[in-house]
Amino acid sequence: MTITPTNMASGSTHALNELRRVVSAPPRAGVALGNWRWTVRQRLAAVRDVLVREVDQLEDGWLAARHGAAIRERNALLVRLAAQGRAVLEAHDVEPVRADLLRLVADVARHVQRLHDLAYDEVELELGGSE
DSSP, X not given: OOBOHHHHHHHHHHXXXXXXXXXXXXXXXXXXXXXXXXXXXXXXXXXHHHHHTBOOOOOSSTTHHHHHHHHHHHHHHHHHHHHHHHHHHHOSOHHHHHHHHHHHHHHHHHHHHHHHHHHHHHHHHHHTTTO
C-alpha cells in the first residue's frame, strides 16, 4: 500500500499525538524514568515509521520543487528522530531532551500539514482550481 498525504493523516496524527502525550508528562526518577525512556523510544519509532512510508516520487510540473523540498524536510526530520532516540536513552537530564522532543513534534506536525497542502494543490491543479 502506498502512503499518500491523504491516507497518511490518521497514522501520523495518532503517532504524533501519542508522542506528544508521553513527552508532555514530565518523567519521575527511578523506575518511572526508565519506563518513560522506553515509551518515548516506542513512540519515536512509530513517528519514524510513518515518515519512512511517505511517498517520495517527484512529479513533473510546477509542484516538483515542493515535492523535492518535502523529501528533504522528511529526511532531515528522520535524522533528528534518530538523534533524539539516542538522547532519550543517554541523557542524564531529560528536561532539555523533552524540550527538543516537543519542538520535533511541532516540526513533524508542520511537515504533515505541508504534505496535506501539497496534496490539495495537486488536486486543485487536476480539477482546474477556482479560476
